Amino acid sequence: MTVWDRPEPPTRPAPLDRERIVAAAIALADEGGLEAVSLRKVAARLDAGPMRLYGYISTKEELFDLMVDEVHAEILPEEEPGDWREALHVLAHRTRQAALRHEWLADLLGGRPALGPNALAVTEATLAALDGVADLDTVMRAVETVSAYFTGAIRREIAHLRAERATGLSEREWQRASGPHVMRMLATGRFPALAKVVHDGTDVDAEASFATGLDWVLDAVAAKLARPPA
Amino acid sequence: MTVWDRPEPPTRPAPLDRERIVAAAIALADEGGLEAVSLRKVAARLDAGPMRLYGYISTKEELFDLMVDEVHAEILPEEEPGDWREALHVLAHRTRQAALRHEWLADLLGGRPALGPNALAVTEATLAALDGVADLDTVMRAVETVSAYFTGAIRREIAHLRAERATGLSEREWQRASGPHVMRMLATGRFPALAKVVHDGTDVDAEASFATGLDWVLDAVAAKLARPPA
DNA sequence: ATTTTCCGGAGACGGTGTATCGCAACAGTA
DNA sequence: TACTGTTGCGATACACCGTCTCCGGAAAAT
Numbered sequence: 001m002t003v004w005d006r007p008e009p010p011t012r013p014a015p016l017d018r019e020r021i022v023a024a025a026i027a028l029a030d031e032g033g034l035e036a037v038s039l040r041k042v043a044a045r046l047d048a049g050p051m052r053l054y055g056y057i058s059t060k061e062e063l064f065d066l067m068v069d070e071v072h073a074e075i076l077p078e079e080e081p082g083d084w085r086e087a088l089h090v091l092a093h094r095t096r097q098a099a100l101r102h103e104w105l106a107d108l109l110g111g112r113p114a115l116g117p118n119a120l121a122v123t124e125a126t127l128a129a130l131d132g133v134a135d136l137d138t139v140m141r142a143v144e145t146v147s148a149y150f151t152g153a154i155r156r157e158i159a160h161l162r163a164e165r166a167t168g169l170s171e172r173e174w175q176r177a178s179g180p181h182v183m184r185m186l187a188t189g190r191f192p193a194l195a196k197v198v199h200d201g202t203d204v205d206a207e208a209s210f211a212t213g214l215d216w217v218l219d220a221v222a223a224k225l226a227r228p229p230a
Numbered sequence: 231m232t233v234w235d236r237p238e239p240p241t242r243p244a245p246l247d248r249e250r251i252v253a254a255a256i257a258l259a260d261e262g263g264l265e266a267v268s269l270r271k272v273a274a275r276l277d278a279g280p281m282r283l284y285g286y287i288s289t290k291e292e293l294f295d296l297m298v299d300e301v302h303a304e305i306l307p308e309e310e311p312g313d314w315r316e317a318l319h320v321l322a323h324r325t326r327q328a329a330l331r332h333e334w335l336a337d338l339l340g341g342r343p344a345l346g347p348n349a350l351a352v353t354e355a356t357l358a359a360l361d362g363v364a365d366l367d368t369v370m371r372a373v374e375t376v377s378a379y380f381t382g383a384i385r386r387e388i389a390h391l392r393a394e395r396a397t398g399l400s401e402r403e404w405q406r407a408s409g410p411h412v413m414r415m416l417a418t419g420r421f422p423a424l425a426k427v428v429h430d431g432t433d434v435d436a437e438a439s440f441a442t443g444l445d446w447v448l449d450a451v452a453a454k455l456a457r458p459p460a
Numbered sequence: 461a462t463t464t465t466c467c468g469g470a471g472a473c474g475g476t477g478t479a480t481c482g483c484a485a486c487a488g489t490a
Numbered sequence: 491t492a493c494t495g496t497t498g499c500g501a502t503a504c505a506c507c508g509t510c511t512c513c514g515g516a517a518a519a520t
Contacts, residue, residue, distance in 0.1 A: 152382030
């Protein structure tokens with residue numbers, strides 16, 4: 001049995017780790033949305049069989065959890081905030097930016113408790129910035145209220161963005177020109193207030209409206225922090 | 231060919247309509263979550279083949295849209311609100327109640343623009359209640375900010391509820407006793423602020439915290455409505 | 461009564477997440 | 491060096507999914 005007879009040994013499988021798996025999944029999701037992420041396709045990107053992944057994750061949901069946590073690394077601000085308000089402001093905007101980079105994040109945001117190390121680090125940084133400005137319960141209420149706002153706002157923004165992209169029109173144009181269903185509804189006269197909005201409303205910049213709503217909520221929080229709960 | 235030779239004609243298929251289809255889908259989702267809704271199972275509930283549904287909907291996503299709109303019929307308040315604040319308050323709470331009855335709503339809320347007749351009616355009622363209290367842009371900002379808040383808050387509440395149900399423990403107990411991962415993280419000392427919260431925080435009633443956050447946001451809106459934008 | 465139209469449903473296709481299990485490559489031992 | 495034990499990869503399999511195609515038979519039209 002000379003060398004010439006022996007086939008070259010099969011290239012050892014490329015080493016795997018969660019990091020590479022998550023990176024592949026995120027790449028897939030960035031390109032084709034969450035539904036483009038299948039264990040088979042993720043594995044294929046890594047020149048592996050689908051079952052190989054089950055050594056690193058035990059369910060597809062866990063993969064999603066890892067993806068969400070990975071993005072939280074992008075969300076974590078790199079420098080200390082000046083005060084609590086800046087901290088919450090920056091957190092909201094960085095989350096939004098991350099969602100614009102990774103639109104699938106909108107589908108996952110708030111869908112499950114985020115307990116990965118990066119998500120915990122983000123929470124820690126936020127709580128640290130609010131430490132001492134009020135009693136614990138008030139601080140929690142503040143953080144949760146603000147995150148509820150930006151979670152919901154981001155979800156809606158991405159949903160509208162997708163709808164626009166699907167029709168190729170801005171939403172208001174679409175409502176007016178290409179949304180025959182909505183137009184028919186408005187034409188019935190059963191929705192006068194809505195009709196006024198569609199007719200007279202101005203298209204507002206998504207980021208501006210996000211920022212404005214956020215400021216309102218932050219104002220509300222400021223008011224509560226100033227005067228501790230009755 | 232006597233009667234005896236001829237088989238009885240097959241019972242004509244039960245008549246279908248979207249209402250019955252959506253009702254079956256909602257029942258399925260109420261029992262087993264969104265993932266329990268498959269076109270095959272919905273059709274089976276109606277003694278029909280899966281393909282029959284395609285006469286009424288052309289995609290599974292459309293079925294979800296119909297389900298969401300159907301629930302909006304439960305959300306629409308039956309009586310006129312006293313003022314704008316009550317309108318938004320009631321809208322938020324009714325949406326939350328609907329999500330508690332139909333937990334799958336949390337997975338869909340905000341995921342796509344809601345343009346069905348019932349959703350439009352809800353929007354119309356809300357806008358009508360705010361008509362005239364400020365200029366159109368401010369009104370829109372108010373509605374969107376409040377809905378962003380309660381959308382996000384509902385999603386988080388349902389997510390926590392599911393997590394608790396999955397472990398059989400309240401979240402704080404779970405973090406303390408049965409969430410070894412989180413406990414190990416806290417033990418590292420890298421999350422002092424978070425540790426304080428887990429250690430000292432009190433379990434708060436979900437509804438109360440929802441209501442409190444909502445009141446804060448409504449206070450903020452009130453402040454902006456009083457003083458039109460600079 | 462005959463033809464035409466139409467629609468429900470059987471089957472197929474290409475995918476999915478996951479369980480099972482045999483095999484082959486390594487590590488450790490005699 | 492020969493053997494053995496363990497580990498973990500990956501082929502195969504299963505049950506199910508959303509959706510397409512197409513055929514048979516009932517209803518409607520002639």
